[in-house]
Amino acid sequence: MTTKQDCDVLDQEDPLRELKLQFDLPVGTIYLDGNSLGVLPRATLGRVQEVIQKEWGQDLIKSWNSAGWIDLPGRIGDKIARLVGARPGELIVADSTSLNLYKVLSAALRIAKEDGPTRKLIVSERSNFPTDLYIAQSLAEQHGLRLHLVDGVDEIPAALNSELAVLMLTEVNYRTGYRHDMKTVTAAAHAAGALVIWDLAHSAGAVPVDLNGADADFAVGCGYKYLNGGPGAPAFVWAHPKHAERFWQPLSGWLGHAAPFQFTPDYQPAAGIKRYICGTPALLSLAALECGVDTVLAAEAIGGMAALRKKSIALTELFIELAESRCASLGVRLASPRDELQRGSQVCLSLDEPLHEAGYAVIQALIARGVIGDFRAGDPARLKDMPHILRFGFTPLYIGFADVYDAVEHLVQVLKNKEWQRPEFNEKGAVT
Amino acid sequence: MTTKQDCDVLDQEDPLRELKLQFDLPVGTIYLDGNSLGVLPRATLGRVQEVIQKEWGQDLIKSWNSAGWIDLPGRIGDKIARLVGARPGELIVADSTSLNLYKVLSAALRIAKEDGPTRKLIVSERSNFPTDLYIAQSLAEQHGLRLHLVDGVDEIPAALNSELAVLMLTEVNYRTGYRHDMKTVTAAAHAAGALVIWDLAHSAGAVPVDLNGADADFAVGCGYKYLNGGPGAPAFVWAHPKHAERFWQPLSGWLGHAAPFQFTPDYQPAAGIKRYICGTPALLSLAALECGVDTVLAAEAIGGMAALRKKSIALTELFIELAESRCASLGVRLASPRDELQRGSQVCLSLDEPLHEAGYAVIQALIARGVIGDFRAGDPARLKDMPHILRFGFTPLYIGFADVYDAVEHLVQVLKNKEWQRPEFNEKGAVT
Structure with missing residues (x-):
């Protein structure tokens, strides 16, 4: 299984690693929601x-x-x-x-x-x-x-x-x-x-x-x-x-x-x-x-969209590997295509029963730990085909391999500690 | 005829004069184009x-x-x-x-x-x-x-x-x-x-x-x-x-x-x-x-839209009075309704022959002097009904009576000195 040390090496060897310096990322946050709202480039405020x-x-x-x-x-x-x-x-x-x-x-x-x-x-x-x-x-x-x-x-x-x-x-x-x-x-x-x-x-x-x-x-x-x-x-x-x-x-x-x-x-x-x-x-x-x-x-100067795609696949493959190996026994299941050719730059997970309805609260608990993903409700009439999902976007411009490792570690902790049971994570007032 | 001194008094007595302090107006400019693009409020950048x-x-x-x-x-x-x-x-x-x-x-x-x-x-x-x-x-x-x-x-x-x-x-x-x-x-x-x-x-x-x-x-x-x-x-x-x-x-x-x-x-x-x-x-x-x-x-605290309208009418009436009394002999004619009830917060002028086609250049010459208005071409097929116009907007939030006086003074100078004849004012490349 890929270790945190392996991830650090992958980050050091990542030819795209400098691209992250283009952004003002919030400290203490692993932002896996760039598929909803991308992060702030450093150049934007001045412009x-x-x-x-x-x-x-x-x-x-x-x-x-x-x-x-x-x-x-x-x-x-x-x-x-x-x-x-x-x-x-x-x-x-x-x-x-x-x-x-x-x-x-x-x-x-x-x-x-x-x-x-x-x-x-x-x-x-x-x-x-x-x-x-x-x-x-x-x-x-x-x-x-x-x-x-x-x-x-x-x-x-x-x-x-x-x-x-x-x-x-x-x-x-x-x-x-x-x-x-x-x-x-x-x-x-x-x-x-x-x-x-x-x-x-x-x-x-x-x-x-x-x-x-x-x-x-x-x-x-x-x-x-x-x-x-x-x-x-x-x-x-x-x-x-x-x-x-x-x-x-x-x-x-x-x-x-x-x-x-x-x-x-x-x-x-x-x-x-x-x-x-x-x-x-x-x-x-x-x-x-x-x-x-x-x-x-x-x-573009370091491989362009092909290089970004290569890293994106590596990030999502790693997330799937870690989530399945570390969280399957905790009720986590892949809800995105396993074939990398059939997958964009995001990975969704669903939760088996009896945890299925806890999806929203799990995302809230992750957010409280600084891991920002989002929840998308399934179709109540056909949850088997369209389950509730935990959605994680992996933007290769600013997400690294250690980020992926840490995100899964937080997910493990949320599930092992049943942090999602806390009342504040179950108040559904949010719009996104 | 209203003098510059009269205008200074009107500005001093204007109950809305403080509203101008809400804006960052460019120095040396009389901006009579707020009906095209309003000016920058001071609060905007911070927000x-x-x-x-x-x-x-x-x-x-x-x-x-x-x-x-x-x-x-x-x-x-x-x-x-x-x-x-x-x-x-x-x-x-x-x-x-x-x-x-x-x-x-x-x-x-x-x-x-x-x-x-x-x-x-x-x-x-x-x-x-x-x-x-x-x-x-x-x-x-x-x-x-x-x-x-x-x-x-x-x-x-x-x-x-x-x-x-x-x-x-x-x-x-x-x-x-x-x-x-x-x-x-x-x-x-x-x-x-x-x-x-x-x-x-x-x-x-x-x-x-x-x-x-x-x-x-x-x-x-x-x-x-x-x-x-x-x-x-x-x-x-x-x-x-x-x-x-x-x-x-x-x-x-x-x-x-x-x-x-x-x-x-x-x-x-x-x-x-x-x-x-x-x-x-x-x-x-x-x-x-x-x-x-x-x-x-x-x-709203100082009369609201009724007070703004009252000042707007006073500004446009003053502009008409000064433009007609000082520029009529120079070929300038009112192209907006004379009745204040039938007029918004802008005044348009047209130029009699032989100056009619010089309208664009006159606006460029005024802009070079820091008076920003704009030109709108007429309908070539029916210039009598729809002449070329020089368009001036008077925004009571940030335009004062002395501004109106100065704008007309610049128009007098542009016409008297035939500044509009300069080649650079006749190059029609602008989009607005």
Whole structure:
């Protein structure tokens, strides 16, 4: 079994170890929730101060030109593009993931309608992140289509048929960490005549993505998870160049216009992906996002996303090894795919009976010890398929092997000492 | 004619003069562009630093609870509500003005369809801010409706007929500063069986607004103009309580769900206005917005919006008096309503021939002298009705009477010395 000393050696030999110095991590904390909210880069405060004091405070309105505010959505988009297999000018930062989903699903449905008017289905997974499903519900209702939710990955092939208009998947599942094979799934959907939208919320900055290589149709993603853009950071949106100019997207705001500062009454969409911008971007949050993206790009000189992925797999493999060898007898069970190819940068555990309902309290007890993971409730109607889970994200930029060892040690202590029984850990008032 | 000495006395006697101390204004600048981007409040930097360093950097994900992030859209919404005649819980901060327009116009069209399926028209003004028209174009196309644009306020009464579904107006016109009589126009539209949406982008924090008193149906507004929320600050949205719960709005993101952290696959809208939230808000920009709104609320102890309006009228009247008496012979003409009741907190000027085309260069020459206004091009096809304009916003929170005097003095010098003829002022590269 891997020892703490082994972990220290792994950390010393880690070619990515210097990347951690980019962050202000809270002392005494092992932060395994970067898949919910990434940590604070050291560069962010200074950059946001500069935007506030100089660009806004002193230069005011002229910063749209002099500080390049108007170009920020594209400039940051080009940086994110390098992480997800997109080319310069193909990807833009705008709004939230939910809103970008609305844009791309609207566009995909319109293409599907023109190319195959008999196709009446949108397919996704019941375990997809809810906002994806809520947006799909809204558009299905508006367009007289049906949203079909599959309960497992094995049901997807049967759903790829002549009725399918759009397949909408999150590449790495927010709950289980299950990772789809983007290229294979996309090809299968295309073979069935359907379009595919990929949500990269748990992919961008965590696993290598190759949107053009997979011939994907549309993609959206989140700025505040593995990209470390800060709470509620703006999201991003990509459209395959063959689709980008085919239609307006319906959220036709003034900054997506071909010439926004001519203030003409008729909408003329900007060329390419820029038409997916809508209103004025939240500049302070946008500036912070760029600092976060830069922390991931800093890995480019030492192996890039491939090196980050290699370390991510090593971290999650180690966590699984230690959790299973040390905690299986305490009622802990792996709830993420064991195959590293099918797993993102997170690992979920579930608790066997009689501990199953203690999951929330176990996470609270871990948090009290400085190990930050999170709890996601299962489906009460089908807990066997969708159990309560303890969710742990492993961000290779700032998590080390000794952190993984220590996290499991804390979990052992919480379970052995039954710390989760303390009343304060069982008060469910929290929102996250 | 009012002298500089008179202006100094007016400033000394101004009961609102202390409010200026809330801001870090750039030295040597007279900023008459707060109707485009409000200035930086002194409190903002410290507050955003706190959000970055403590709430994000140290407390990370738990700040959704401990720092009240989850409640911010409603908390700031309740503050803005006090400025626009809305009650607590009726108004929420979310997304951009463009996106909020999409939400409320979608809802209004759905109500109109149920209540009067033969109504096929959306009416607005051709001179409305373009994003309003672009969003209306998009929704008109989706719903098989027609967008009818009137060319002048006098054409509105004829448009209030049995075909009208929704009248969508910006209370204070972004170009001319023309201010509609919200209560009268709303009543007339209601008498015709139509709904009314008000865009308060140039109203909130600038003129007293009474949404409930006017019996308006929906409203949206901007956070980065008179509310001083910072570049691209989140916007706000209000729905009359009788409408708020009637439908989903189509941008049904997870944070508008009744129980977002239960992560259920079916969308159930939150009660009331909270369903108009969509995705995760841009927290840094949201925190800055609150500081901006607080600068306006600081006037509540010394007369509130009524006192701000009184000063705003005095400032714009003074500007008109001085500009007409000193610059009329130099080719300057008032392009905003002369009647103070029909005017927001801005004044526009146009230039007679042969100077008309020099408007852009005149603004650049004024900027070089430290007087920040902006230029808005006219409609080349009908310059008589819609001329090029020099646009000046007067924010009573931080503009004084001596500032107005000095601004006109600079305009006199620019015109007398023909400074606008300098080549550098004629290079049109700017975006704003």
